[in-house]
Amino acid sequence: QLHLQESGPGLVKPSETLSLTCTVSGASISSGVHYWDWVRQSPGKGLEWIGNIYYSGNTSYSGTTNYNPSLKSRVTISIDTSKNQFSLKLNSVTAADTALYYCARHDEDRNDPFDYWGQGTLVTVSS
Amino acid sequence: SYVLTQPLSLSVAPGETARLPCGGNNIEGKSVHWYQQKPGQAPVVVITYDDDRPPGIPERFSGSNSDNTATLTISRVEAGDEADYYCQVWDDGSDHYVFGTGTKVTVL
DSSP: OOEEEEESOSEEOTTSOEEEEEEEESSOTTSSEEEEEEEEEOTTSOEEEEEEEEEETTOTTTTOEEEOTTTGGGEEEEEETTTTEEEEEEOSOOGGGOEEEEEEEEESSTTSOEEEEOOOEEEEEOO | OOOOBOOSEEEEOTTSOEEEEEEOTTGGGSOOEEEEEOTTSOOEEEEBTTTBOOTTOOTTEEEEEETTEEEEEEOSOOGGGOEEEEEEEEETTTTEEEEOOOEEEEEO
16 A cells, blocks of 8 residues: 655745655555655645656656646755655745645546545744 | 636535535536545545546445536535545646635535
8 A cells, every 4th residue: 555654844934945755655656657746735725736746667758847837936846766755845935835735646647636645744934 | 727616615414415516617528536635634536537436435426527517426425524525637738737626515
């Protein structure tokens, strides 16, 4: 059974960089073809897709990223297959970035649903 | 950008049927997934590709998609169905993922 677990600081100062890691267990992140995603949920609000990274062990465009245009200028998603992890960096944060951040996965078709989710980690932006 | 619209809330009595709409321009041409999110928990997918039920999801959950509206139907509603429900699509026009605004289902 695949398991995703987010980790990272729960408090970030305004204007600094939010950094989170998602550790994947139960399967190798480099096996198969998947999209590894980040989704966030502001307190009392709905779900917002942040972006994803596509990984396949045997294609030239493995590692391709795709970001929500509203966040694109501030977001970087990367993958570390040696650690079975993928990461999120969001720079120049403000209070509006305070949210519960989830990592998730969906299969190789862009139409596929988000079938596995982490439990989420709360990040508060405050001085 | 593509927008999915859901009613903010819906109240339903136990044993009754809840119908949760998700409106979007030409949504019938897209694949709609539905997620259930209970307080303090991550979302769980309950309907995929408009009307498929993942393993372990009760038959009481069903979906449809036509005429600019996708609908999640919960039959014989139980207290345990009380949750927030989100629809979601991949917008091929922008290559981005969109969630609906979410509907809070309250079981009376």
